[in-house]
Amino acid sequence: MSPSVRLQEMIRVIRSARTQGEERGVIQRECAAIRAQFRQADNGGRSHNLAKLLYVHMLGYPAHFGQMECVRLIASPRYNEKRVGYLGAMMLLDENQDASLLITNSIKNDLAHSSQYVQSLALCTLACMGSAEMCRDLAPEIDRLLRASSSYIKKKATLCAVHIVRKVPELGELFTPAARALLAEKNHGVLHGAVILITELCERNAQTLVQFREAVPELVHIMRGLVTSGYSPEHTVAGISDPFLQVRILRLLRILGRNNDTASDAMNDLLAQVATNTDSSKTAGSAVLYETVLTVMDIKSESGLRVLAVNILGRFLLNNDRNIRYISMTSLQKIVSTDHNAVQRHRGTIVDCLKDQDASVKRRALELSLALVSAINIRSMMKELLLFLSTCPPELKSHAASVTVIPLRQAGADVRDETVPNLIQLITNASQLHCYTVHKLYRALVADISQQPLVQVACWCIGEYGDSLLQGDCEETEPIQVTEDDILDALETVLQSHMSSPATRGFALTATMKLSTRITENVDRIRSIVSIYGSCMDVELQQRAVEYNALFKKYDHMRAAVLEKMPVMDRSSMGQTNGESGGGGVQELEPTKPKQPEMMVAPQPASQVGGGEGGGGHGF
Amino acid sequence: MVRYFKKIMHFLLLFSRQGRLRLQKWFTPTPEREKKKIIRDMTAMVLARKPKTCNFLHWMDLKVVYKRYASLFFCLAIDDQENELLALEILHRYVELLDKYFGNVCELDIIFNFEKAYFILDEFLIGGEVQETSKQTVARCIEASDMLQEVKHTHTLAHMLIL
Numbered sequence: 001m002s003p004s005v006r007l008q009e010m011i012r013v014i015r016s017a018r019t020q021g022e023e024r025g026v027i028q029r030e031c032a033a034i035r036a037q038f039r040q041a042d043n044g045g046r047s048h049n050l051a052k053l054l055y056v057h058m059l060g061y062p063a064h065f066g067q068m069e070c071v072r073l074i075a076s077p078r079y080n081e082k083r084v085g086y087l088g089a090m091m092l093l094d095e096n097q098d099a100s101l102l103i104t105n106s107i108k109n110d111l112a113h114s115s116q117y118v119q120s121l122a123l124c125t126l127a128c129m130g131s132a133e134m135c136r137d138l139a140p141e142i143d144r145l146l147r148a149s150s151s152y153i154k155k156k157a158t159l160c161a162v163h164i165v166r167k168v169p170e171l172g173e174l175f176t177p178a179a180r181a182l183l184a185e186k187n188h189g190v191l192h193g194a195v196i197l198i199t200e201l202c203e204r205n206a207q208t209l210v211q212f213r214e215a216v217p218e219l220v221h222i223m224r225g226l227v228t229s230g231y232s233p234e235h236t237v238a239g240i241s242d243p244f245l246q247v248r249i250l251r252l253l254r255i256l257g258r259n260n261d262t263a264s265d266a267m268n269d270l271l272a273q274v275a276t277n278t279d280s281s282k283t284a285g286s287a288v289l290y291e292t293v294l295t296v297m298d299i300k301s302e303s304g305l306r307v308l309a310v311n312i313l314g315r316f317l318l319n320n321d322r323n324i325r326y327i328s329m330t331s332l333q334k335i336v337s338t339d340h341n342a343v344q345r346h347r348g349t350i351v352d353c354l355k356d357q358d359a360s361v362k363r364r365a366l367e368l369s370l371a372l373v374s375a376i377n378i379r380s381m382m383k384e385l386l387l388f389l390s391t392c393p394p395e396l397k398s399h400a401a402s403v404t405v406i407p408l409r410q411a412g413a414d415v416r417d418e419t420v421p422n423l424i425q426l427i428t429n430a431s432q433l434h435c436y437t438v439h440k441l442y443r444a445l446v447a448d449i450s451q452q453p454l455v456q457v458a459c460w461c462i463g464e465y466g467d468s469l470l471q472g473d474c475e476e477t478e479p480i481q482v483t484e485d486d487i488l489d490a491l492e493t494v495l496q497s498h499m500s501s502p503a504t505r506g507f508a509l510t511a512t513m514k515l516s517t518r519i520t521e522n523v524d525r526i527r528s529i530v531s532i533y534g535s536c537m538d539v540e541l542q543q544r545a546v547e548y549n550a551l552f553k554k555y556d557h558m559r560a561a562v563l564e565k566m567p568v569m570d571r572s573s574m575g576q577t578n579g580e581s582g583g584g585g586v587q588e589l590e591p592t593k594p595k596q597p598e599m600m601v602a603p604q605p606a607s608q609v610g611g612g613e614g615g616g617g618h619g620f
Numbered sequence: 621m622v623r624y625f626k627k628i629m630h631f632l633l634l635f636s637r638q639g640r641l642r643l644q645k646w647f648t649p650t651p652e653r654e655k656k657k658i659i660r661d662m663t664a665m666v667l668a669r670k671p672k673t674c675n676f677l678h679w680m681d682l683k684v685v686y687k688r689y690a691s692l693f694f695c696l697a698i699d700d701q702e703n704e705l706l707a708l709e710i711l712h713r714y715v716e717l718l719d720k721y722f723g724n725v726c727e728l729d730i731i732f733n734f735e736k737a738y739f740i741l742d743e744f745l746i747g748g749e750v751q752e753t754s755k756q757t758v759a760r761c762i763e764a765s766d767m768l769q770e771v772k773h774t775h776t777l778a779h780m781l782i783l
Contacts, residue, residue: 008732015731051735058641058734060656080769087738094649117765127747129649152761155751163747189752196749234754237709244753247706283712287705294703326674327704358673 007051014059027056038069046073047084054084054091067092067099074106079118082110086121095131104134111141116153119145123156127163135164139171146178151187158182158193165200172201176208183218188235188242191222195248202255213256213263220270223249227274238282250274250291257299264300271296275308286316286324290331297335307342310335314346322358329353329364336371347372351381354388362392373407379419382407383426390430408454409444420456425569427461438465439480445490450499456507459494462487463511464565467518484522487515492529502538509533509541513548517563527552629707629748630682630697631658632741634730637691639663642730643737647748666693676704683707689715691727710750717744720759739765 010030017023030052037049050069057063070092073085093100103125110122123145126138142164145157161175179201182194202209226241226249235242253271257264271292280286289312296309316328332350336343343350350372353365366388373381385407408423427437441458449455462469469482494500494508509530516526530552533545551559631650634643641659650658665677666686677684679697685707686695694711698704715725717740722729730737743758743765745751752758 011732055734058644060641083739083765083769084735087735087742090742094646096649096651115768117768120761120765124742124746128647156746159746159749159751162749188754189757192750192753234756242753243709244706244750247703251703283705283708287703287709290705291703322672322674323676323705323708326676359670360674360676 006045007048007055010052011055014055023059027059027061031056031061035065038066046076047078047081050084050088054088057091063092067097071099071102071106074103074110079115082118082121086125089125090128094129095134100129100131101133104137107134108138108141111138111145116150119149119153120156123153123160127156127160130160130163130167132167135167135171139164139168139174143174143178146175146182151185151190154182154185155187155189155193158190158197162193162197162200165197165204169204172205172208176201176211180212180215183215183222188245192242192245192248195219195245195252199248199252199255202252209256213260216253216256216263216266219249219253219256220267223253223270224273227277238284239279240282240284240288243284243288246274246288247291250288250295254295254298257295259300261300267299268302268305271301272305272308275305275312280312280315280319280324283321283323286319286321290316290327293331297331297339306339310339310342310346314349317346317349317353322356322361325353325356326358326361326364329361329368333364333368333371336368340372343368344372344374347377351384354384362388366392370406378407379422382423386426386430386433389433408457409451420453423453423457424460427457428464428566429568431568434461434465435468437461438469442469442482442487442490443480445494449494449497452501452504455494455500455504459491459504459507459511462491463507463514466511466515470519484515484519485525487519488512488522488525488529491515495529495533502540505538505541506544509544509548513544513551514563516552517560628698628702629710629745630699632697632745633659633662633693633695634737635659635663635666635693635695636727637667637693639667642692642727643734643741645738645741645745662695662697666695675708685711687711692730710745713755714741714744716755717758717762720755721762 014023014026014030017026034049034053037045046069050066050073053063053066053069057066066088070085070088073081074089076082076085089100089103093103107122107126110118111126113119113122123142126134126142130138139161142157142160145153146161149157158179161179165172165175175197179194179197182190182197185191185194198212198215202212223246226246229241232241235245237243240246253267257267274292275289275296278285278289278292280289293309293312296305301309310332313328313331316324319325319328329350332343332346347369350365350368353361354369356362356365366385369381369385427433438461441454441461444454445458445462466487469487470484472481491508491512495505495512500508512526512529516523519526530545530548533541534549536542536545551562555562629647631647632643632645633641635641641663644655644659646655661679662684665679665684669677669686675685675687677686681700682697683700683702683704684695684697685704686693687708688694694715696707696711698707718725718730718737721736721740722733740758740762743752743761752761
C-alpha cells in the first residue's frame with residue numbers, strides 16, 4: 001500500500017467524525033501513534049507521519065513535538081523526506097523557536113547540493129523563516145548562488161537575498177553588485193526578483209538609491225520592451241505582458257524618481273506610453289495602470305502627465321468592476337488635497353458613486369465628496385449628501401453625521417443667500433436624520449459661532465428638534481448630556497454675540513421661542529428672553545419679540561399649534577427659490593399638517609418656506 | 621502584537637465557507653496564539669461580507685484581498701502600500717496553478733493533498749514575493765519535483781532534468 005494512502009486514510013477518518021469530541025479522540029489516537037513512530041528508527045514511513053502531523057496542526061491541534069522530527073528529516077538523504085521536513089520546518093518552526101537553529105547546517109549543505117531541487121528547498125525555507133543569525137551565516141553562500149547558477153536557482157536566491165536584507169539590513173552592501181548585474185538577465189523570474197532586491201536595497205540605503213538612479217534608462221528600456229512586445233504564452237495575462245514584472249518595475253521607478261527631476265524626466269515618456277497603451281478591460285491591465293498612476297503622482301512628473309493620471313482614475317470610476325471603482329476612490333482621496341482642481345473635474349462621477357451598490361465604494365465616495373465641497377457647489381453637494389444619508393446603510397450613518405457640519409464649515413461664510421433655506425429644507429425632509437443632525441450641529445455651534453450659515457442652520461435645527469437633543473440618546477453619535485439650560489445658553493450666546501448678523505439673531509430668537517413647546521422646565525427663562533428683546537434696537541428682532549410675547553400672553557392656547565414641528569416641505573411651495581431644482585433629489589414624506597389657527601400671528605405663515613426678500617433670509 | 625515590517629505579503633489563508641482552514645502560509649514570524657486569533661478574525665470578517673461588495677478589506681494596518689473560488693475563500697493580507705489589483709492577480713494565478721496540477725481543482729483536492737498545495741505555492745511565492753511569473757515554468761518544476769520523489773536516493777538527482 002502506497003504510504004501516501006495512509007495519510008489520506010487518516011484525513012478521511014478525521015473528517016468522518018461526527019462531533020468535535022469524536023474528532024479530538026481520533027486525533028489524540030493518531031498523535032500518540034505518530035509520536036511512537038517518531039521514536040522508532042528509520043522505518044521508511046517517516047515523511048508520511050510528519051505529513052499527518054502537519055495536517056493535524058492545520059486543524060488547530062498542538063504539534064510542537066514534531067519539531068525535532070523536521071530537523072531529522074531535513075538531514076535525510078532522501079528527497080521526499082527532505083521535502084516534507086522542510087515543509088514542516090516552515091510550518092512548525094520560526095525564528096523564535098530554538099530548534100530552528102539546528103537546521104542551519106543542513107540548509108548550508110543543501111545550498112551546495114548537486115540537485116537544484118534540493119537547493120530550492122533550502123532556499124525557500126531560508127527565505128521563509130531564516131533568523132537574523134542564520135541569514136548572517138549563510139549570506140555569502142547566497143551571494144555565490146546569485147552569481148553563478150541556473151535561472152531556476154538564481155531567482156530563488158534573489159528572493160532569499162531580499163529576505164536577508166530585510167532581516168539584516170547591513171548585508172545589503174554585500175548583495176548590491178550582484179543585484180546590479182542581474183538587471184541584464186533575460187529570464188523574467190530572475191528579473192522580477194532582481195527588481196525586488198534592488199527596490200529593497202534602495203529603500204534602505206540612500207547611497208544605494210543614488211547609485212541605482214543610473215539604472216533608470218535600463219529599467220525604462222526593459223519596461224518598454226514589455227509594453228510593446230506581442231503575445232507570449234509564458235507571460236501574457238489578459239493581453240498584458242507579465243503584469244507582475246511591469247508593476248514591480250513601475251514601483252522601482254517610483255522610488256528612483258521621487259524627489260529627483262533628472263530621474264523623473266528620464267521616465268516621463270515611458271509612463272505616458274504605459275498610461276496610454278495599456279488595456280484596462282481586465283484586472284491585469286488595470287493593475288498596471290493603477291501602479292502607473294501611483295508612480296506618476298509620486299515622482300516629479302510634468303503637469304500633463306499628472307492630468308493624464310487623474311483622468312485614468314476618473315475613467316476607473318466608471319468601470320464596471322467595483323474593485324476598480326474602489327481603488328480609484330482611495331487614490332483620489334490621497335491626492336484630493338494636492339491636486340484638488342483635477343479631482344474636482346470628476347466630482348459628478350464621484351457623487352454618483354454615492355449610489356453605488358457596494359458599501360465600501362459608498363463610504364469612500366462620501367469621504368471624497370466631503371473633501372470636494374466648496375462654497376460654489378455646496379447646494380448641489382448637500383442635496384446629494386442628504387439624499388445619500390436617508391438611504392445609506394446603517395454602518396455608514398455614524399460618518400454621515402459629519403455630512404451636515406463639514407460642508408457648512410468648509411463653505412464658510414461665503415455661500416449664496418438661498419443656501420441656508422435650501423439646506424434647511426433638505427434636512428427637514430430627511431426625517432431619519434433629525435436626531436444626529438441636531439446633535440452634530442449643536443456641538444458645532446457650541447464650538448464656534450462665527451460662521452453665519454452654520455449658525456443659522458444650527459439654530460433652526462435646535463429650535464425644531466431640541467427635544468431630541470435633550471433626550472441625549474442618539475444611536476449614531478456618542479451620547480451627550482445636554483440640559484435645557486445648556487441649549488438656552490447656546491442660543492442666548494448667539495443672540496448676544498456681536499459676530500451674529502441680524503438675520504442670525506432672528507433665527508436664534510425664533511428657535512428659542514419654539515423651544516417653549518419642546519422643553520418643560522425653563523419656559524420662564526424663554527419668556528424673559530423674549531420679553532427683553534421686545535425693546536431691542538433692531539426693528540425686525542423687536543417685532544418678532546413682541547409677537548412672540550403676545551403668543552405667550554394673549555394667544556397661549558394657540559402656542560403649541562403655531563410652534564408645532566414643520567411639515568415636509570413640498571418643492572412646489574418653494575416659491576422664492578429660483579427654480580434651481582436638483583431634479584428628483586428631494587424625498588417626499590408623509591406631511592403632518594399643522595392645525596391651522598384662525599389668527600396668524602407670526603410674520604410668515606407656518607407652511608411657507610421663507611425664501612427671503614433679499615438681504616438675509618427670514619426665519620419662520 | 622506582531623509588528624509587520626514592510627513586504628508585499630504577510631499571510632495567505634484558504635478556508636471553506638464553514639470557516640475550516642485548508643491552508644495557511646505566514647510570511648512573517650507570528651506566535652501560534654496570534655495566528656489562531658488572526659485566522660478567527662479573518663474568517664469571521666470575510667465570511668460576513670455581502671456578495672456584491674468589493675474584494676478588499678482593511679484590517680489593522682494591512683489590506684486584505686480575498687476572493688471566493690468555488691467553496692474556498694482565498695485570503696491574502698498585503699501591506700497598506702501595495703497594489704490590491706495585483707494581489708487579486710496573484711490569487712488568481714495560484715488558483716490556476718492548482719487547477720492545472722489537479723485538473724479541475726476542488727476543495728477536496730486541497731484537503732487530501734494539502735502538502736502538494738504547499739509545494740505548488742512554494743514554487744510560485746518565496747518569502748512573501750512572487751518568484752516566477754510564468755505559469756508553465758512553475759508547472760514544469762512541480763512535475764519534475766514530483767518525479768524526483770519517486771526516486772529512492774538523492775545522489776541520482778543530478779541526472780534529472782535541469783530547468
